[in-house]
Amino acid sequence: MKDKRFLERLPLAADKPWLGQFAAIAVIALALCIRLAASPVMPTGYPYVSFFPAIILTAFLFGWRAGTLAAVLGALAAWYFLIPPLRTFKFDPQVGFALCFYAFVAIVDIVLVEWLQRTNRRLILERERNAALAQRSEILFRELQHRVSNNLQVVSGLLTLQRREVDDETARAALDEAARRLGLIGRIQRQLHEPSGEQLSLPAYLRQIAGDLIDAGGKPGIICTVESDSGVALPPDAAIPVALIIAEAIANALEHGFADRDTGTIAIHVRREQDYIDLTVVDDGHGLPEDFDLAESRSMGLGLARMLAKQLEATFTLSNETGAAARLRLPVEA
Structure with missing residues (x-):
């Protein structure tokens, strides 16, 4: 040859x-x-x-x-x-x-x-x-990832169909939330296609997730930017929980911060500080209510974000800046 x-x-x-x-x-x-x-x-x-x-x-x-x-x-x-x-x-x-x-x-x-x-x-x-063998393994790995993603999307669709047969508003909302999250996990799963186990580029990963959420939310006028320090990456086993936490912050901005608006800006900042990675999602929407308390919130999404952050040995906080600001402080070792 x-x-x-x-x-x-x-x-x-x-x-x-x-x-x-x-x-x-x-x-x-x-x-x-x-x-x-x-x-x-x-x-x-x-x-x-x-x-x-x-x-x-x-x-x-x-x-x-x-x-x-x-x-x-x-x-x-x-x-x-x-x-x-x-x-x-x-x-x-x-x-x-x-x-x-x-x-x-x-x-x-x-x-x-x-x-x-x-x-x-x-x-x-x-x-x-x-x-x-490596090429064959990579093909099988990618096929597995797509099959898992497709299966999650199918389950999400089934939950959406089941919602139509439920009259109770609380149950309908729970099914909507479950379908949305399964769909999100399915989209995230498609991006976890590194069979070598190498770390994922965090800025590119978050940029893709934000784009998917904005498209799914039907608000193309919302602009999302990602600013990051160089060389910030995540191991694949931490990618899904981090993505779900950031996705929750973006979804809240779309649902509440821009409830009556079709335009706005969401900025994601990724910073590396010694042994920590700081991820901040800031929007220019309505912001949080004055009496908002994350610990007292009954939102299933925010509760899931706090639980995932605890699993990662990270901290998750919400505050007001130009609008609402969600911050995830993640130890690099975790």
């Missing part, structure tokens, strides 16, 4: 062994020329000095068969041109010892190169298998 690294393509021309044989002949011929050119300055007794690198290079580039051919050709060339008596194949014990030494070193070189290349090929195959 063209995108493979050079080392991953070795040995070269594996499907064309004649190229490796031709390369072995060429490399040994070059090694012989270098050795003959160096003879005037080379001490006596080093006939193979240029052939060992040639054998290693050939085996490395073209495989053990080409390396073996290079070793045989190198032995013959050294025997004929460099071992006295020159230009003969006379054999004696001294020549035999030299050839045995040469064969031992050449075999060790070829075996080591082949062993390294086989190990490299096994690692490449293992990496490709792992990449295929």
Whole structure:
């Protein structure tokens, strides 16, 4: 493959062994020329000095068969041109010892190169298998996330249908609230698609949630902005409770702060302060009633927000600024 690294393509021309044989002949011929050119300055007794690198290079580039051919050709060339008596194949014990030494070193070189290349090929195959498994796992993970989200949306729709058959206003309101929250969790679930478990970018995450809520609320004239310090992120297991708390603050702004308005601004601020993350949702709506007390509030949504904040070891407060301001102070460790 063209995108493979050079080392991953070795040995070269594996499907064309004649190229490796031709390369072995060429490399040994070059090694012989270098050795003959160096003879005037080379001490006596080093006939193979240029052939060992040639054998290693050939085996490395073209495989053990080409390396073996290079070793045989190198032995013959050294025997004929460099071992006295020159230009003969006379054999004696001294020549035999030299050839045995040469064969031992050449075999060790070829075996080591082949062993390294086989190990490299096994690692490449293992990496490709792992990449295929990771890709398949990611596809399955995303499909699971979408199925869970779709199932939650179906349950939300069923609750909405069931509401039509209920006459009691309190029960109808409870079913409405449950359907809305299940729908919100379903939309949040679609965004939790990091199979690696990496932390989610908090600003982008909140921006998407706010957009979904404003669209669902039918008030496109409401503008939501997110300002954040750089590098603020959340682990996936904290994403849903944080999203539900922030979503409750945004939903309250849409429902109460802008009850009689179709335009307005909601600003979300994300700040990192040492070991804490501060999330503030501020709107320019009507604000909280003067006698509002979060601890005494019977709102199911605010009660859920307080419960989730307690689970995260965080604090959740409401106050008046330009309008209502909801603040979640979240320990980073939690």
